[in-house]
Structure formats: structure tokens, C-alpha cells
Amino acid sequence: MEEKKIYDTIIIGSGPAGLTAAIYNFRADMKTVVVSGNQPGGQLTITTTVDNYPGFPNGTGGMKLMMDMMNQYKNLGGEIKSGLVKKISDLRSQISESGTNFEVEFEGGEKLLTKAVIVATGASAKWLGIEKEKELIGHGISGCATCDGMFFRDKVVAVVGGGDVAAEDAEFLTKFATKVYMIHRRDSLRAQIPQQKLVLNNPKIEMVWNSEVVGINDGSEAENLENIRIRNNQTGEEKVLEVGGLFVAIGRNPATGFAKELVEMSEDGQILTGRNEEYRTMTSLPGIFAAGDCTKVDYRQAIVAAGDGCRAGLDAEKWIKSQEN
């Protein structure tokens, strides 16, 4: 009977975190596979220009950057598998002579065995879900002020949301924009008090309370954002704001549902790491590591995810060695 292959690491996710972990693991002569998921290359593949990833004097395209990372791993000889992971099982309660620790199960039923797992499944921005929003992402609509803010110099923009991220985004955008509307569906902010003060005392920010965005580019088929229609949810009154940018900061969905019963997470599903001094990317379950936007990370940026992926790769390598001794 053919013996089943046992990987050193199965890396779930093919964004900057997963691919960086994979490059490090593969180059350390480990048996490694990346599972690419339903968005090969991750979130950056939906953005046009990336200007803040070091090494590109004239910026680069989001899709290009991620395909380059993927090809770097593939050109080394690395294995990528398509599909979605639905479950990880800890096999250590069963007697195992082979050193196998986990079984990773795919949608569709295929199962792979591994010594360690790196979860790098990222997160997706929550969007408003209204007409024309999807088509205009990258054409005036953004989910990341840090990434895209500087493209909105001398424009009027709007931020939707009332939490810390929305407040930080609004404040950050005043560096570039002539005016920032902050649209929030309640009559007070959820952001922490210092963040609230920065926003409420900034003369460039106009608060639009009790309001929701209900329309985009009313009466226009333009390829770029020109206006948004907002509705006051107390009075029902609607008005159109002429804006060149709309930043949606209403939260994120970490893609971690499949690991819920397995590792500790924050209330909103971000995987918790950082408790083990020796292996900073280890989760609450030894042998499972996590990196990038799927974790409780301060800064959701590609370079942070790549750095985190590097640490997870090195942590997993060191941990596997420690188990063998």
C-alpha cells in the first residue's frame, strides 16, 4: 500500500503572509504546500496600484505583486494546491508513529497530513452592499485609507463608520483631502475617546450623524466615483454629497470560521497569537501558527502580513525541530 505523504507545513492561504511563510519553509528544505483558497494571491489582487510596498520605485500593480510572489515560490519548486480548507483535526490524541500531528480536510473531502499548520487566511473588508459599489472599488471607493489616501489629494472624500478604524482613517485623510465627511449611522462614535477627540476637533472633518449611504453615482455612468446619496435614518431625508473618494471602514470578516473550535480567537474571529514567548506566531494550540490579517494584528498592510508570514515560517521550522529532539 502506498504510504501517505506527510507534510512539514501546510500553509492555508496564498496572500503575502502565506506565500512568504512558504518561501521560507521551502528554502529550509521542508515539505510544504500552500492552499490557495478562493482568492489566489489574496486581497491585494483586487487593488490597482500598490505604492507602499518597498522595492518598487514606481509602485506596482496589486495583482502583479501577488503573481510575482507566487511565481517566486513556484520557481523554487514549491507546491500550490487549489481549494478551500474546511477543517483541521488534531491527531495527537491518537497514537501516531509517524510524527503526524494534524489532518487538514478540504471542501470536497480530500485530506492531507502534516506536522504543523500555518493559517494565513486573511480577512475581507465588509462592504456596504449597494449598487455600483463593487465596480467602483479602485475607482474612488476603497477599504484602506492608509493604502489609497494619497491618491485623493485636494479632493472631497467621505468615510463610512464610527469605530477606531473609521476615526483613524478620517483623521489620516485630512492630510490629503480638502474635506472629509464622516458618515455614521448612530449619533455618537464607538471609537476610543482620544480618537474621537481628534476627529471631532478637526476642522476639515464634518460629521454626518444618523446617516447611511444608500446610493452611488446617482444619475451618472462615470467610471470614477462622483457622488454618494445619504439618508438620515431618523428623518428619512436624503441628500447627495459630491465626493471623489469613499472609504468604507465598517469592519472586517476574518476567514477563520473553519478553525473556531480549534484555536483561541477574539470575539470577532481574529486568531490570537503572541502568548508563547519562544514562538510568537503560535496559536493556543501548539503546532498551529497564524500570520497576517486573520490574526489580531494592529496594522493590516501587505508588508506586515509578509513579515508575519516570515516569522510563522521560521517559528514552525524551529518548533518541528524541537519536537524531533
Ligand SMILES: Cc1cc2nc3c(=O)[nH]c(=O)nc-3n(C[C@H](O)[C@H](O)[C@H](O)COP(=O)(O)OP(=O)(O)OC[C@H]3O[C@@H](n4cnc5c(N)ncnc54)[C@H](O)[C@@H]3O)c2cc1C
Ligand atoms: C482594496 C484593498 C487595497 C489594499 N491596498 C493595500 C496597499 O496598497 N498596500 C498594503 O500594504 N496593503 C493593502 N491592502 C491590505 C493588504 O491587502 C492586506 O493587509 C494583505 O493582503 C493581508 O495579507 P494576508 O496574507 O494576511 O491575507 P490575504 O491577502 O487576505 O490572503 C488570504 C488568503 O487566504 C485564502 N483563504 C481564505 N480562506 C481560506 C480557506 N478556508 N482555505 C484556503 N485558503 C483560504 C484566500 O484565498 C487568500 O489567498 C489592501 C487591501 C484591500 C482590500
